[in-house]
Amino acid sequence: MDLQAVLAKNPNAAYRIYDGKATVVLPDQAEVDVLNEVGSAVWDRIDGARTLAQILDSVVEEFEVDRDHALSDMLEFVAVLREHRMVR
């Protein structure tokens, strides 16, 4: 996946973040998902403006994790988000 890609949340998704974890509801798919803290940080930053590279940099800085490891996790996570049609 191109790190210069810009993703946007599915406009039909309703979500709230409590204690750093996002609960995401997709009404048209009758699905509720709870994201872990890093996943929630990625989700929160997906705004239709930031590139994946910018989101990666921000997450690496906030969670002080290895960049290569974070990249692998983020790409896997974003693939799941796309599969669930949570992002476009």
Place this chain on the structure above:
Amino acid sequence: MPSLSQRGAAFDPEGSLPPSRLDFHPGDDYFTHPGEPFGEAALGLAIGPLGMRLEGLSGSQAAALRERFRPFVTDLPAAYVTIALRNAGVEGFLRLASAGGGPEVYRLESRASGRRLVLWSYEFAGWLDAGAGKALLALARPEGPLFDRGLENFLRVLTASFILEQGGFLLHASGVVRRGKAYVFFGPSGSGKTTVTHFSPGDTVLSDDLTLIVKRGEGTYEAAGIPFGLAHHRTPETSGSFPIASLNRLVQSPVVRREPLGRARALGEIAASLPFVMQETRQAARAIEIVGRALDGIPAHRLHFRKDDAFWGVVEEA
């Protein structure tokens, strides 16, 4: 990433309308000239903080409903919502998918029309307007199981929508009152909601299916039953509401224990157990906002229980 999905329950078509190949999806024009009222009788209901006034009933309908909803029947004060009942003037709306008579998932269609939420199923069609406190319900039958089911299904959806306006929510849960406190047990079908009520002799059962979570003040919530349990669920023994001790997500297990649910996890679990209000984005967003606030004041747990009354020892510990 765990996924919690709401799924429809299998629908027993017994007593349903005759199979047909064509659904009738009522447009706005159908509701412009609704059918005639069944009669001139009215009935008042108090469901937690919701006052309902059912109008357009025949005398026999009103008498039957007065008996069936007895603990919730009230005089007719200024109602929060007025529901006008009408004869649908058609045989039905949605039809059974197959003529084979096998079970199918109960179908309930909905769409937004301005401020209104329009609903229709096999034996009813109607709309509700939470802002105006008004609703209209057209029923295909004047009496019998199809009248009862259409009315109660519509009122369940109406209750779920209108309670959000009051800062509360309707939960797919059983509710049991023990020593003045309400314990709420929730989870998908088959998780044990009805089972826990069977192991609560001497306690007051609010519901074994749908429990109303009522906001009484800032950070203060109570649980109440609703009388629209259809034929296969218990009618609540009381219309009262009771302070909530805890919300418990049921998980069947040989070892009885409970663990606190983090707020995000609790919100996810509860959101997956909110009937009727998660199909539309704005309403879903409002619902999870309200549940999130409620979780500030109500402890939530995952309750591992087996089919005996040992869970009470764990639940009442706190």
